[in-house]
Amino acid sequence: MAALKITKMALNSVLALMSERWDVFVPSPSPAPGGPSGFRLFEPRPMPAPGKPGPSERDSSVNRQTCDEDTLWNGTGQGGQKGRDRENHLPEERLPQFLRRVLTVKPLKELFFPRSEPILGYCVDGAFGGNGDGTGVSVFMPEGVLPGKPRVVFGARPCDAASLTVLDRVFADEAYPDDFYISRRKNTIIVGLGCNVPAPTCFCPATGGDPFGTAGLDVLAYDLPALDGDGSSQGHYLMKAVTREGEALLGFLSEAHLGEGPSESDERACMALEERARKAIAAGLPADTQSLGRVLGGIFNHPYWATLHEKCLGCAACTYLCPTCHCFDISEEPDPGASRSGGESPKGGPERPRLTGVRVRNWDSCMFPIFTLHTSGHNPRPTGLERVRQRVMHKFYYFPENFGAVACVGCGRCVKYCPVNLDIREVISHIAALGGTGVAESISA
Amino acid sequence: MSAQSPSALTKTLREFCAGLLDEGRVDVVVGFGRGTLPLRSTPVFARNPDDASRLIFDATCENNLSVFVPKLKDKRIAVVAKGCDSRWLNQYILERQTEGERLYVIGVRCQGVIDRKKLDAYLGSRRLLEGRLEEIRGQGECGEGLEGEGAGGTGGVEGAGGVKGAEGVEGARPGPGVSVSDGHIKWHLEGNDAEGRPWAASLDFEDLLSDSCKVCVKKGPVYADVVIGENGETVKGNGETAKGPEREPSFDDVKEVEGASIEERWKAFRSEVSKCIRCYACRQACPGCYCKECFVDRSAPRWIGGSDDETDTMVFHLMRAMHLAGRCVDCGACVRACPMGVDLGLLNRKLQKDGWVLFHHIAGFEREGKPLFGTFLPDDPNDFIL
Amino acid sequence: MRNPYLPDIARIEKIIQETAANDVKTFRVTFVDDEVRERFSYRPGQFSEISVFGVGEAPISITSSPTQKGYLEFSVKKMGVLTTALHHSAEGDLIGIRGPYGNWFPVESMEGKNLVFIGGGIGLAPLRSLINYVLDDENRGRFNDVTIIYGARSPGDLVFKWELEKWEKRRDIDFYLTVDKGDAGWSGREGFVPTVLMEVSPSPENAVTITCGPPIMIKFVIQNLLKLGFTPAQIVTTLEMRMKCGVGKCGRCNIGSKYVCKDGPVFTYEELQRMPQEY
Numbered sequence A: 001m002a003a004l005k006i007t008k009m010a011l012n013s014v015l016a017l018m019s020e021r022w023d024v025f026v027p028s029p030s031p032a033p034g035g036p037s038g039f040r041l042f043e044p045r046p047m048p049a050p051g052k053p054g055p056s057e058r059d060s061s062v063n064r065q066t067c068d069e070d071t072l073w074n075g076t077g078q079g080g081q082k083g084r085d086r087e088n089h090l091p092e093e094r095l096p097q098f099l100r101r102v103l104t105v106k107p108l109k110e111l112f113f114p115r116s117e118p119i120l121g122y123c124v125d126g127a128f129g130g131n132g133d134g135t136g137v138s139v140f141m142p143e144g145v146l147p148g149k150p151r152v153v154f155g156a157r158p159c160d161a162a163s164l165t166v167l168d169r170v171f172a173d174e175a176y177p178d179d180f181y182i183s184r185r186k187n188t189i190i191v192g193l194g195c196n197v198p199a200p201t202c203f204c205p206a207t208g209g210d211p212f213g214t215a216g217l218d219v220l221a222y223d224l225p226a227l228d229g230d231g232s233s234q235g236h237y238l239m240k241a242v243t244r245e246g247e248a249l250l251g252f253l254s255e256a257h258l259g260e261g262p263s264e265s266d267e268r269a270c271m272a273l274e275e276r277a278r279k280a281i282a283a284g285l286p287a288d289t290q291s292l293g294r295v296l297g298g299i300f301n302h303p304y305w306a307t308l309h310e311k312c313l314g315c316a317a318c319t320y321l322c323p324t325c326h327c328f329d330i331s332e333e334p335d336p337g338a339s340r341s342g343g344e345s346p347k348g349g350p351e352r353p354r355l356t357g358v359r360v361r362n363w364d365s366c367m368f369p370i371f372t373l374h375t376s377g378h379n380p381r382p383t384g385l386e387r388v389r390q391r392v393m394h395k396f397y398y399f400p401e402n403f404g405a406v407a408c409v410g411c412g413r414c415v416k417y418c419p420v421n422l423d424i425r426e427v428i429s430h431i432a433a434l435g436g437t438g439v440a441e442s443i444s445a
Numbered sequence B: 001m002s003a004q005s006p007s008a009l010t011k012t013l014r015e016f017c018a019g020l021l022d023e024g025r026v027d028v029v030v031g032f033g034r035g036t037l038p039l040r041s042t043p044v045f046a047r048n049p050d051d052a053s054r055l056i057f058d059a060t061c062e063n064n065l066s067v068f069v070p071k072l073k074d075k076r077i078a079v080v081a082k083g084c085d086s087r088w089l090n091q092y093i094l095e096r097q098t099e100g101e102r103l104y105v106i107g108v109r110c111q112g113v114i115d116r117k118k119l120d121a122y123l124g125s126r127r128l129l130e131g132r133l134e135e136i137r138g139q140g141e142c143g144e145g146l147e148g149e150g151a152g153g154t155g156g157v158e159g160a161g162g163v164k165g166a167e168g169v170e171g172a173r174p175g176p177g178v179s180v181s182d183g184h185i186k187w188h189l190e191g192n193d194a195e196g197r198p199w200a201a202s203l204d205f206e207d208l209l210s211d212s213c214k215v216c217v218k219k220g221p222v223y224a225d226v227v228i229g230e231n232g233e234t235v236k237g238n239g240e241t242a243k244g245p246e247r248e249p250s251f252d253d254v255k256e257v258e259g260a261s262i263e264e265r266w267k268a269f270r271s272e273v274s275k276c277i278r279c280y281a282c283r284q285a286c287p288g289c290y291c292k293e294c295f296v297d298r299s300a301p302r303w304i305g306g307s308d309d310e311t312d313t314m315v316f317h318l319m320r321a322m323h324l325a326g327r328c329v330d331c332g333a334c335v336r337a338c339p340m341g342v343d344l345g346l347l348n349r350k351l352q353k354d355g356w357v358l359f360h361h362i363a364g365f366e367r368e369g370k371p372l373f374g375t376f377l378p379d380d381p382n383d384f385i386l
Numbered sequence C: 001m002r003n004p005y006l007p008d009i010a011r012i013e014k015i016i017q018e019t020a021a022n023d024v025k026t027f028r029v030t031f032v033d034d035e036v037r038e039r040f041s042y043r044p045g046q047f048s049e050i051s052v053f054g055v056g057e058a059p060i061s062i063t064s065s066p067t068q069k070g071y072l073e074f075s076v077k078k079m080g081v082l083t084t085a086l087h088h089s090a091e092g093d094l095i096g097i098r099g100p101y102g103n104w105f106p107v108e109s110m111e112g113k114n115l116v117f118i119g120g121g122i123g124l125a126p127l128r129s130l131i132n133y134v135l136d137d138e139n140r141g142r143f144n145d146v147t148i149i150y151g152a153r154s155p156g157d158l159v160f161k162w163e164l165e166k167w168e169k170r171r172d173i174d175f176y177l178t179v180d181k182g183d184a185g186w187s188g189r190e191g192f193v194p195t196v197l198m199e200v201s202p203s204p205e206n207a208v209t210i211t212c213g214p215p216i217m218i219k220f221v222i223q224n225l226l227k228l229g230f231t232p233a234q235i236v237t238t239l240e241m242r243m244k245c246g247v248g249k250c251g252r253c254n255i256g257s258k259y260v261c262k263d264g265p266v267f268t269y270e271e272l273q274r275m276p277q278e279y
């Protein structure tokens, strides 16, 4: 099945049906599995009795969207703060509304490369070194790390999906394939949602992406607004298969008679949406990032970095929330009470303590000083200057050199969430301008 | 009401700082400039009189700039300081992190600053393309746009711009400026919705105001060398401006929580903490978190694990709050920096309340003496300290 | 399931105290599993990630030579958490080892050449793997003259003394041992390694030099090698960066676009010159 059109009202039924076969993840602000403001497991609900409209259908006035947002916010009477809390309990029926928000706070990478995950467990007798006879230590895969059931993500934005093709280059390399990541990639079907109206922070085209880009996606859905007389109060999703897996998914849905094939006018509507989005986003793009490496190669010692980093606080908001940042730390998490730090290895004695624990991999950030700190106290990147430079160089120079792609998909999360408004779009444009002025050549010479 | 406005403040600020730099009285002015998104500012480090033209001050100036003071190598540092910023500068001197002589405090009278997460919550799926403050008085008058200053940016490279959302509205808007001392201020917002249709809205100033600003005890600076008023007037501070809180601190929010059962409080704390991704933006944004090695980063002995384990995250937040007890000035910079919407304020405010109720102490009003936790009375009824 | 972070279990067979201050110990280990012992093949210059369970991991050079079958050796300086825990372990204890990681000394291109080894302190550890490889009866014929200059701050800081004696006795090596400052029992040479290098003054003709030691020593050694006429491509050294994964994923050990764990730790000075000075 190459394409399938469903009404938005049917989304719940569609997701519920999928849930029988897959674990379905949707963008959500709720503090549920997958974490707040990221992606979470969809929980199928009993469907409303036939004929009874769901709550999101009650209002069919023209500016429904805006009204809806207003009720969400104002309905609590206490302004934004309370509004936020309330939003955390968004019912599933509101999903189509929620999907219109451009991006989750936490990126899609979390479903493949989580904030923290155990990479091995261990069990050691004799507290530390085994029984002294070559027995007593075992390492094993911790249970429940890898997803059992195959998964479907519904509503990822194209930039988030494209970020997976960036992460693939790191985690699915030939030399050291990382099956924690790879197995999740393999068992996840991603249904993307094209961006009718990009956010003011979006700049995917400057990184080779597109508001309707299909990189990393199995299915791309179009959010078709309601038209007079089309029988829907909220509009439709038109889902187009990108990969064979995507086709199979749509086939599964159409067998359940949950949608219909698209009409010619639907195709035209899709084209119109694409064009409008491209036009809108083109207005404020920074310089193209794909040739930035050439400039960056020559400006390692440019004074620009000294002014750039000054306002940076050195937190990890930009890197943790970045869908392409892959740096991690490995930390030892012995089970409580069993930890031993230093001390002599107990030999003999009647009681042999048993040490169990896990080794965990956690997101880490090149913006932290400790990231590169040697045990001797020497730090190759001692100040914010080197660290901000590393972040920019890595994304637009080192990564392209090593993997042939920029490590930025233009999602704009770092722009939006940086506490000091250190805007990577400005950085990109400044660097491109440095190249234009011939600085690069003169420096590297 | 006079026809003066935040722009008047900004204008005076620029002139004044250009003068300071020109005369070589300071080496750097740490202030705010226009950011790249509507209703966003960004820290600016002005080192020559020309840089001073990028300075602004208004309700988008959300960072606590004193955080940069310990990092700067410049000899004489001027800081554009709101009430809470100035209180951290004092606290730095009290804690001997910097010398008073090194600082030149340019106090600005503050009306409170925006909490962008409240804005986000309001916006939902609407995109914000423009935002400004307006004064609504009587019929349809509107104030000068905050975005009227034109695009900001880190500067340095001409013609590099082209960043969407940074343009704002060129030129000043008609009508009198915004004065916050009287009249009714509104946030004016414009953009398009998820279907591309334009929308506009006007929200009350309070609606997007940071929670900490709602309970602020001192909107003016403490110990400023000069104060620039909201109408652009300068008052020589003589280093002694307006000490002491302007009003009794109120802790209604804390009392509400204290009234809850232990189970309820625990649940609420857990749910807050569960959002945390340990990005440490809160720590990095806080002027008080200047420890050379934060306890969370210590490996020998190790205090907490590195994963997103709930207990570890709780320990981080509890320890951080304890380290800031008697020092936190309730500027809210940590809350605003947090991308995940963790409400860090309550823990801090509980400790502030204890400081106030038990010792009549509020941080940041003294440059000399001892920090609250460095104080001990011989007749203290508790002997555990000894 | 391919889990690149899963170590194999190895048993500490022997612990040798190296320095007077007892801050360096050499650990001889064997894999518990015979199959792993067979499978684990490495080249001089590579390193492993060593686990002490409950404590953590650290990257440590394999100091034994692949010609020494059946066991691995690591020499570890007590620095922080993991290395201290390792120092506290006893013979018979079990540790984890994964690897080997990184690139290796360009052994093939060294064939038929004169080799000049210049080491300082515990920096001899990675060199030792190559030295013993070259000195092995099966391999010695493939290489020309071998010169070794090794020094440490004091006699007590010299490592592998039990082996240095053997090297000193060999006729097919020019061996120069030095200490910055001797003590009462020291009758040997005194002087900094870079100075001794100038005294020895090896010819760059058909030579490769391999150096490893404290950064300050390497800096002056390279300066002096250039003075002696060595080209940057003839100078081989190893680098250290903080590491976690060892397999080019955790993103912390890069110098420019080179990952020290994957593209290194062995670099020629020519390569270093093209990399940013960020190490």
Ligand SMILES: Cc1cc2nc3c(=O)[nH]c(=O)nc-3n(C[C@H](O)[C@H](O)[C@H](O)COP(=O)(O)OP(=O)(O)OC[C@H]3O[C@@H](n4cnc5c(N)ncnc54)[C@H](O)[C@@H]3O)c2cc1C
Residues within 6 Å of the ligand: A329, A330, A331, A370, A374, A375, B296, B297, B298, B299, B300, B306, C047, C056, C057, C058, C059, C060, C061, C062, C074, C075, C076, C077, C078, C079, C080, C081, C082, C083, C084, C122, C125, C126, C239, C240, C241, C242, C243, C244, C265
């Ligand atoms: C390629 C290579 C080869 C080397 N070969 C040798 C050798 O042969 N012999 C030798 O003695 N040394 C060698 N070293 C140096 C050795 O790796 C370090 O001395 C060692 O890593 C120190 O580890 P530690 O645990 O003792 O030190 P620590 O400073 O206590 O810890 C460093 C490690 O501990 C953990 N850690 C500590 N603090 C934190 C924190 N705050 N957050 C997260 N993690 C933390 C991390 O795992 C970190 O990598 C080599 C290094 C490299 C890169």
Ligand code: SF4
Residues within 6 Å of the ligand: A311, A312, A313, A314, A315, A316, A317, A318, A319, A367, A417, A418, A419, A420, A421, A422, B281
């Ligand atoms: S750029 Fe912004 S988000 Fe990133 S580390 Fe610096 S302050 Fe934090």
Ligand code: SF4
Residues within 6 Å of the ligand: A318, A321, A322, A323, A324, A325, A395, A407, A408, A409, A410, A411, A412, A413, A414, A415, A424
């Ligand atoms: S660098 Fe910023 S814009 Fe680019 S992918 Fe990462 S978070 Fe998105």
Ligand code: SF4
Residues within 6 Å of the ligand: A102, A103, A157, A158, A159, A160, A194, A195, A197, A198, A199, A202, A203, A204, A205, A209, A210, A211, A212, A281, A409, A410, A411, A412
């Ligand atoms: S960056 Fe592009 S793909 Fe991502 S949300 Fe914005 S418009 Fe969509």
Ligand code: SF4
Residues within 6 Å of the ligand: B064, B285, B286, B287, B288, B324, B327, B328, B329, B330, B331, B332, B333, B334, B335, B348
């Ligand atoms: S803890 Fe938060 S509110 Fe208190 S001083 Fe620090 S940043 Fe300001």
Ligand code: SF4
Residues within 6 Å of the ligand: B275, B276, B277, B278, B279, B280, B281, B282, B283, B337, B338, B339, B340, B341, B342, B344
């Ligand atoms: S800023 Fe927020 S998410 Fe980040 S560590 Fe602080 S509380 Fe946690």
Ligand code: FES
Residues within 6 Å of the ligand: C242, C243, C244, C245, C246, C247, C248, C249, C250, C251, C252, C253, C254, C259, C260, C261, C262
């Ligand atoms: S140690 Fe992880 S990338 Fe090199």
